[in-house]
Amino acid sequence: MIFRQLFDPTSSTYTYLLGDGGEAVLIDPVYEQVPRDLALVRELGLRLLASLDTHVHADHVTGAWRLHQSCGSGIALAAAAGAELADRPLRHGDRIQFGSRYLEVRATPGHTSGCLTFVLDDQSMAFTGDSLLIRGCGRTDFQGGSPQELFASVRGQILTLPDNCLLYPAHDYRGITVTSVAEERRFNPRLGGDVDEGDFAGHMNNLNLPHPKMIAVAVPANLRCGQPEGGTEPPDTPAWAPLTLRFSGVWEIEPMALLEHADQVQIVDVREAPEFIDRLGHLRGARLVPLSQLMFKLDEFDRERPIVAVCRSGVRSAQASVLLTKAGFKQVANLAGGMLRWKTEALPVAQDVV
Incomplete structure (x- = not known):
């Protein structure tokens, strides 16, 4: 049980x-x-x-x-x-x-x-x-x-x-x-x-x-079993992309969904600089901001646009998602599986130098 x-x-x-x-x-x-x-x-x-x-x-x-x-x-x-x-x-x-x-x-x-x-x-x-x-x-x-x-x-x-x-x-x-x-x-x-x-x-x-x-x-x-007055409720899922809420409290976006919405979001890659150009490459349009520097560069992001955090496996970017949410960003998601999953699904990457 x-x-x-x-x-x-x-x-x-x-x-x-x-x-x-x-x-x-x-x-x-x-x-x-x-x-x-x-x-x-x-x-x-x-x-x-x-x-x-x-x-x-x-x-x-x-x-x-x-x-x-x-x-x-x-x-x-x-x-x-x-x-x-x-x-x-x-x-x-x-x-x-x-x-x-x-x-x-x-x-x-x-x-x-x-x-x-x-x-x-x-x-x-x-x-x-x-x-x-x-x-x-x-x-x-x-x-x-x-x-x-x-x-x-x-x-x-x-x-x-x-x-x-x-x-x-x-x-x-x-x-x-x-x-x-x-x-x-x-x-x-x-x-x-x-x-x-x-x-x-x-x-x-x-x-x-x-x-x-x-x-x-x-x-x-x-006495209405929790039904709000008027019978409506706030949506469980953000509307800007199809997301999944994990029990950890972090919203995740699947690789294909991010590919489809890439033009509408800010992508922040929180790996270190050498990883950004390694064999996994990085997402087109992604901005490199290592996790250790993220909290010092919050003013460089648009708070009105969704932001997706990316790393190698999704662990560091999950932490980045938590930090961004605590800093007041309302539309934040983590790339599920990180660049490893992105590469496995053979989705396009960029490998240009930082």
């Missing part, structure tokens, strides 16, 4: 990818991170069957609808959430199949009225959303939350799993990635040890927390 834990630094949200037999599901995707998630799915050779939300989030917008638009994946979350556009409303006891594996759906209301926990078939891991966090839990003061319900949910549906079951929450604000049933039973200050329902309710009813900053935007959007 393939398992990946992904992170959105803005909302401190964890997204989880599980795959088996060429099929995959994503748990708690974030709208802005959809291009990243789809790049990983493609690179791992998976087909995304569905996105699963543990609840209607108040601190970020789900990527469920955007994923559906991009690859046709299903949208699944609790029937109790009452969200529009969900094509698979989930209830306690449902199973979500992917390849030869499945997730069991457990209703764990209390943080919100529509919270779910997803438990892997062998009970080796569970995805608890905000119902149970690492040494904590989600708040219970809005969206139908209830400390009494949350106490019963966590104690009855999550902490009854085997001691060695790994628990993966929807958030952690300290960078901690995983816990276990045994740890939370023993060390969770709100829900572990000898804490009873009265202790827990008394604590939760006196947190006096401000509402999440995104709540006015996130909740209405998530």
Whole structure:
């Protein structure tokens, strides 16, 4: 089975990818991170069957609808959430199949009225959303939350799993990635040890927390499964050429596509001068700027025109692409495979002296 834990630094949200037999599901995707998630799915050779939300989030917008638009994946979350556009409303006891594996759906209301926990078939891991966090839990003061319900949910549906079951929450604000049933039973200050329902309710009813900053935007959007108002979204791929986003975050252009768009872009070759005129040659119209000098020559490039970075294999030029993007260039791509790939495909080169 393939398992990946992904992170959105803005909302401190964890997204989880599980795959088996060429099929995959994503748990708690974030709208802005959809291009990243789809790049990983493609690179791992998976087909995304569905996105699963543990609840209607108040601190970020789900990527469920955007994923559906991009690859046709299903949208699944609790029937109790009452969200529009969900094509698979989930209830306690449902199973979500992917390849030869499945997730069991457990209703764990209390943080919100529509919270779910997803438990892997062998009970080796569970995805608890905000119902149970690492040494904590989600708040219970809005969206139908209830400390009494949350106490019963966590104690009855999550902490009854085997001691060695790994628990993966929807958030952690300290960078901690995983816990276990045994740890939370023993060390969770709100829900572990000898804490009873009265202790827990008394604590939760006196947190006096401000509402999440995104709540006015996130909740209405998530009740539409992440669909923007008006039903439109920004394109996932830049329009100036056919590009592919790699999981590293770098946009790549295939050699033939660059050949077709060469007159419309700036080409910067970031190799050293001797490489520029070696047996691989260089691209016609390319400008030699070694990677070590790139940041000192940014003013020499047109920020309004796309720019493609090139090197021998695509490694140095990938770094150049990152540097150019961080420097504010909006249309940047790396030549996939570099000059080695270009030469292999027998595309035209220049070999004039610098």
